[in-house]
Amino acid sequence: MNTETSQSTDKAETVGKLRTELSVAKNLFFGEIVEENLFPYPQMRERDREMLGMMTDAIDRFLGDQAADLVEMDRIGEQPEEFIQALREMGLFGLIIGETHGGLELSNAAYARVLAQTSSHDSSVSLTIGAHSSIGMKGILLFGTEEQQARYLPSLASGETIAAFCLTEAGAGSDAAAVRCKATLQEDGSWLLNGEKIWITNGGIAGLYTVFARTDGPEGKLTAFIVEAGWEGVSHGPHEDKMGIRASSTTTVAFSDVRVPAENVLGEVGKGFKVAMAILNNGRTGLGGGAVGGMKALIKLATAQAKDRKQFDTPIAEFGLVREKIAQMAIDCFAAESTVWMVAHYIDSGCKDYSVEAAISKVFASDAIQRAAHEALQIAAGNGFMKEFPYEKITRDTRILSIFEGTNEILRLYIALSGMKDVGATLSDLKNAVGDIFNNPIKGFGVLSAYAERRFRASTGIGTDRIERELDPRLRAVAEVLERYTVELSKAADLLLRKHGKKITDYQYQQKRIADVTIDLYVGLCVLSRADHLLRSQDPEAEAAVQIAELFSKQARRRMVRNLRGIRHNEDATLDALAGRIIERGKYVWDVI
Ligand SMILES: Cc1cc2nc3c(=O)[nH]c(=O)nc-3n(C[C@H](O)[C@H](O)[C@H](O)COP(=O)(O)OP(=O)(O)OC[C@H]3O[C@@H](n4cnc5c(N)ncnc54)[C@H](O)[C@@H]3O)c2cc1C
Known part of the structure; x- marks a missing residue:
């Protein structure tokens, strides 16, 4: 890979060869693949x-x-x-x-x-x-x-004490910073906590809550507190009657003049938002791991059903349209698994900047299991629809995964904007550098030449970042797709930032395309690394893993071509106008009578 990266490589700490200061996903936006953080595929201690x-x-x-x-x-x-x-x-x-x-x-x-x-x-x-x-x-x-x-x-x-995380409120869902729950500092240094949280998992069984409250006036900053359920003024509502994960406790949790001692502030006063985001980023692989386990169970159920069920005197497992679903479930599961455990390894190795990769693993795994649940139920068809069989429960249970711990929409925006932020910083460095050439020529020319080199690489494809590891020929073809579209991603990010500047935040359709290309690239790299590892270790199932890597890269390439083309040629304005019209009317206005 190229040695020049978006973040300082001089400072990069290493664990083995891992560059713990660098984010693989963010560097994709510069057309660069941080190979050391992808190969060899990590192994369980x-x-x-x-x-x-x-x-x-x-x-x-x-x-x-x-x-x-x-x-x-x-x-x-x-x-x-x-x-x-x-x-x-x-x-x-x-x-x-x-x-x-x-x-x-x-x-x-x-x-x-x-x-x-x-x-x-x-x-x-x-x-x-x-x-x-x-x-x-x-x-x-x-x-x-x-x-x-x-x-x-x-x-x-x-487990004598069970814990719960209390961030969401009626007015603060995706917009977590809009929390209204308030903690007021008392003369003795303690805090008086007031407010209500909603949809708190373990709310009814927890003995300890991590609570986020505003600490310096209505527009003030958030602070995290450790609050014991047994304290005076703490209460919870009844279990919510939910669509899925029904047995899990979900309740409101209310705080009425709860006195929280100073020593129960978690982290620094005023830094609660940072605490909340760090917890959510760090916890995302748990959700991803759960999704992978669910997918494996679905594959087992679907294959048994497909072999047992006969129609037209033939096990339905022999029909192409059933086989296609099973193959796709396996591709999705392998891809999600390869990504979730790569990210878990970053966390275990002390990587500093893995929030985009964690978001990618959550979005991909939660979308993948919902596709798998849909297809497994379709294979079981009428049986799948009956409560006697497990498919409908799994379908209900998996629906939450794209909603909580950050909706998949919010996480897609996060993936795109986090990557583009660094590119944007380079672009404004470039702008400043033009001024600096006169004031501080050495610094100015340094930035200019570094950026010019990147632009040259991106526009010509010469010097396209190449994975240097020697790969099996079939995996080399997979790598070439990922190498090529990494450069295309960097060009697309550059184009959007030049066109819209900071206003890119107003273009969500474009952000989604950028996020989806980033997801395909990062997940594809994790799949490539894992298949490479399985081949090298002569795993008996390595051949199928290589097939999956080939299939994933081909499918991903088609998606990436569509998304990248959509950046220049799209119907976003027309779609938006149509949505505006329907929203304004508040209904679908046509009928046939
Ligand atoms: C079963 C369950 C358990 C939960 N457990 C917990 C818990 O333990 N602790 C906790 O604190 N919270 C918990 N939550 C809350 C959960 O994290 C929130 O539901 C989630 O963050 C989304 O907030 P919201 O439901 O208010 O949706 P909203 O934020 O109102 O979003 C509604 C829709 O608008 C979209 N949207 C919102 N803003 C934007 C934007 N800027 N751009 C584009 N689209 C946008 C969203 O993606 C979504 O599709 C739980 C929720 C459920 C249902």
Whole structure:
């Protein structure tokens, strides 16, 4: 790869060969592939592998035996206390807490793998465990003082205390900064907390809440607090009656003149938004892992159904339109899995800038499992529609994944704008450099020549970033697609920024195209790396993995061509006008009578 990158490479720390300061996804916007952060495909730590072997078997035994009860929990919309107690006894609340505090100290990669296993049985179970670890108490792990960690982690590890994450309010969903819940500083240094949070996972069973509140006036900044459920003034509403993940507890949580001691501020006062985003970014691989586990279960169900069911005297597994669905489910699952565990590895290796990759893994995995649930139900057809079979529950359960922990729309905008921000900074550096040539010639010419080199590469394709690793010929063809469209992405970002400047934020249709190209490129690179690893390690299934890499890259290329062409030739204005018209009327205005 090229040595010049969007972020300072001199400072780049390394873990093995990993460049922990660099984001692979953001560098794609400069036409550059940070090869060191993609190859070789990361492997699970030996200690995690051993523990996972035992845990996945125990989970299968326990949840396998409970299959009928899990259906009943979905029907009544609740997990009984005895069931939660059994989850505690299996150590499922202490997965990522350090051994010194009584936890299992699994890596993020191993944690995501545990959630994959629980999700292959029931999503509500994953949510109870996941909301506790991924978001509920993650703030204490990431930002807690030693004293806070010593006070809370042991009971969080045993599950005696279950945690929940309280950000969303009636007026603050995607716009998390619009939180109105308020904490007022008291003379003795404590805080008085007032407000109501909605749709809080584990809200009804938690003993500890990570709460985000405004701390300096109505337009002030957010601060994170650790709030105990037992304190005076803390209450929660009844379980919400939901479409899916019905057994998982979702409630409102209200705070009425709750006195929070100064030592329960989490992180710095006024830095709550940063705390919330860090928790959500760090927790996204848990959701991705769950989605992969769910997809594996769907593939098992769909293949069994396709082999068993005969129509026209033929198992439906022999029909092309059924086989196409099964192949696509496998491609999607492999791609999601390769991406989720790559991102988990970044987190475990101390990478500093992985938020775009984490967003990509969440968007791709959550979209993929919804496609898989739709297609598996279609293969089961009438049976799939009946409550007697698991497909309708899985379809209901997976629907939430593109809504919470950042909607997929918001995350797509985030992916596009985060990447373009760095390109925009380079463009304004360029503008400044023209002035600097006279004031500070050395600095000015430095920026100019660096940028000119990039532009030259991008416009000519000469010096296109090439993955230097020696690849199997079939994987080389896959790599060429990714190399070529990485350059095309950088050209498209450059074009949009030159045309719209900061106003690019007003062009969401374009941002979506850029995000989708970035997703295809990053996921494609993860697939390539994994297939390369499987070939090198002579995995018995390596051939199929290479086929998947070839198929993914060809499908991705078609999508990328369409998206990139759409940047120049589109009907965005007409679509927007039509939407405006329909929204204004508030209905579909035509009829045939
Ligand atoms: C079952 C469940 C569990 C949950 N658990 C928790 C929890 O534990 N803790 C917690 O704090 N929250 C939780 N939430 C809340 C969840 O995170 C929010 O629902 C989510 O952030 C979206 O907010 P919203 O539902 O208010 O949608 P809105 O923000 O109102 O969005 C509505 C639609 O508009 C789109 N949209 C919004 N803004 C933009 C924009 N700028 N550009 C383009 N499109 C936009 C969205 O993508 C969406 O399609 C949970 C929600 C559910 C349903």
